[in-house]
Amino acid sequence: MFSFFRRKPKSEETAPKTEAAPEAAAERHSDSQNLEASLAALENVFKTQAQAQRPSENSVETERTDAAESEAAAVSESSPMPSEMPAVQQSAPSAAEELREEGETADIPEMPEAAAEAVPTEPMPSETPDPETGANEKNGWAARLKQGLSKSRDRMAKSLAGVFGGGKIDEDLYEELETVLITGDMGMEATNYLMKDVRDRVSLKGLKDGAELRGALKDAIYDLIKPLEKPLQLPENKEPFVIMLAGINGAGKTTSIGKLAKYFQAQGKTVLLAAGDTFRAAAREQLQEWGARNSVTVISQATGDSAAVCFDAVQAAKARGIDIVLADTAGRLPTQLHLMEEIKKVKRVLQKAMPDAPHEIIAVLDANIGQNAVNQVKAFDDALGLTGLIVTKLDGTAKGGILAALASNRPIPVRYIGVGEGIDDLRPFDARAFVDALLD
Numbered sequence: 001m002f003s004f005f006r007r008k009p010k011s012e013e014t015a016p017k018t019e020a021a022p023e024a025a026a027e028r029h030s031d032s033q034n035l036e037a038s039l040a041a042l043e044n045v046f047k048t049q050a051q052a053q054r055p056s057e058n059s060v061e062t063e064r065t066d067a068a069e070s071e072a073a074a075v076s077e078s079s080p081m082p083s084e085m086p087a088v089q090q091s092a093p094s095a096a097e098e099l100r101e102e103g104e105t106a107d108i109p110e111m112p113e114a115a116a117e118a119v120p121t122e123p124m125p126s127e128t129p130d131p132e133t134g135a136n137e138k139n140g141w142a143a144r145l146k147q148g149l150s151k152s153r154d155r156m157a158k159s160l161a162g163v164f165g166g167g168k169i170d171e172d173l174y175e176e177l178e179t180v181l182i183t184g185d186m187g188m189e190a191t192n193y194l195m196k197d198v199r200d201r202v203s204l205k206g207l208k209d210g211a212e213l214r215g216a217l218k219d220a221i222y223d224l225i226k227p228l229e230k231p232l233q234l235p236e237n238k239e240p241f242v243i244m245l246a247g248i249n250g251a252g253k254t255t256s257i258g259k260l261a262k263y264f265q266a267q268g269k270t271v272l273l274a275a276g277d278t279f280r281a282a283a284r285e286q287l288q289e290w291g292a293r294n295s296v297t298v299i300s301q302a303t304g305d306s307a308a309v310c311f312d313a314v315q316a317a318k319a320r321g322i323d324i325v326l327a328d329t330a331g332r333l334p335t336q337l338h339l340m341e342e343i344k345k346v347k348r349v350l351q352k353a354m355p356d357a358p359h360e361i362i363a364v365l366d367a368n369i370g371q372n373a374v375n376q377v378k379a380f381d382d383a384l385g386l387t388g389l390i391v392t393k394l395d396g397t398a399k400g401g402i403l404a405a406l407a408s409n410r411p412i413p414v415r416y417i418g419v420g421e422g423i424d425d426l427r428p429f430d431a432r433a434f435v436d437a438l439l440d
Helices: 022-054 057-078 094-102 129-147 149-163 171-183 187-204 210-228 253-266 284-296 304-319 335-353 373-383 402-409 431-439
Strands: 241-246 273-275 295-298 324-326 360-366 388-392 414-418 426-428
Touching: 057 129, 094 187, 129 295, 129 431, 149 171, 149 431, 171 187, 187 210, 210 284, 210 402, 210 431, 241 253, 241 304, 241 335, 241 373, 253 284, 253 388, 253 402, 253 414, 253 426, 273 284, 273 304, 284 295, 295 304, 304 324, 304 335, 335 373, 335 431, 360 373, 373 402, 388 402
Parallel strands: 241 324, 241 360, 273 295, 273 324, 360 388, 388 414
Antiparallel strands: 414 426
C-alpha cells in the first residue's frame, strides 16, 4: 500500500527530456504567430470600416497645409522685401549747376539718371469707404478739432459769459461783444462786419436777451468764414499735380508736407517730395525723415539752388508716373524783397518743367502770429498768386479768430488746418465744425 512512496531510480529522476521539449516550444511559437496574424487582420478590418465612414484625417490635414502654404506664398509675393523699400534719394546736381550758370533762361536739362533709379512703393488702392467707418472718423476728427481749439474756446467762453449770461440786448451788451471779438484776434474789419451782421439778425428775428445772441453770433461767424471752405480737388489725369508750399521759417511748411504726404497716400495717390528748402539748417534732413516715415522718395541735393531741386523733382515725377509732387521752398520774410524774388524764380522754373505748374501754391501760416498772418498772406499772394492756405498750430493759440480776419481781408481758400502734432492732425477745413468747436 505504500508503493507510491517508492523513490524513483536516480537514473529516471535525472534523465533529460530530449524529445518532448523541442516539440512543445515549436507548438507554442506557432500558436503565437497565428494569434498575432489574427489580431493584425482584425485591426485592418476596423481601419477599413472607419475610412469608409469618414474622410481621411491625413487628407484633410494635407489640404489645410497646402492652403496655408499657398496663402503664405501670395503674401510674400505682394509684400515688398525691406531691400525694395524706396530709399531717400539725393539727386545729381546737374540741373542745379546748369540753372546757376545759365540762369533761369537755360534750356531744360535732361533728367539726371540718378533720379530715375529709385522707384517709390505704390500704396495699395483705397477700398470702398464704409459709411459707418466714415461717420466714426468724422466724429473722431470733430473731437480732436474741439480739443485742439480748447484754448481759443475757453478764452472766448470766459469773455462771452457776461454777454450770453442774460439781460436784455442793449448798447452796453453790443460794446462788450465787440471787445470780445477784437481780443479774440478777429481784427477790426471782421469785427465790424460781424457786429453789423449780428445787429441785423437781432432786429430781424426780434431777439430779446443775451442768451439768444449766441446763435446769432455763431451764424454770423459761419457765414463769414464759409467762403474759405474749398477742399482741394485733385485731377484724375496721369500727369503729376505739383503743389508748391511757401511761408516764413517756423510756420510749419516741412511738417505740413510730411502730413500731406500721408493724407494723399491714404487716398491711394503716389507722392514725391522735393527738398527745396536749401537754406535752413537741417531742413533737407527733416524732409528726408518724413519721406522715410511715409515710404516716399525725396529728391534733394546737399548744396544747390532751390529752383533746381524742384525742377529735378518734377522731371523725376513725370518719368515715374507719380500723382503728386510736394515742393518745399526756403522760408521767406515778406519784408525781404530780394528773397521774395528768389521764390518767384522757383515758380518760373517749375513752369519750365511743366507749363501749367505749379498747379497749387499754398502759403503755410502759423496761427500763433495773429494779425501778422494777414500781412503774410497779402505779401505772398502778391508775389506768387496764392491758390490756398494751410493754417497750422491752432491748438497752441487762444487766437482762433484769425480765420475770420483772413476771410474779411483776403478770402483765399483754407485748404487744411492743423490742430496737433500727430500725423493725422492736418485735415481739410470744415467751417461748420470749426465754428461749433470754437463756440460750443
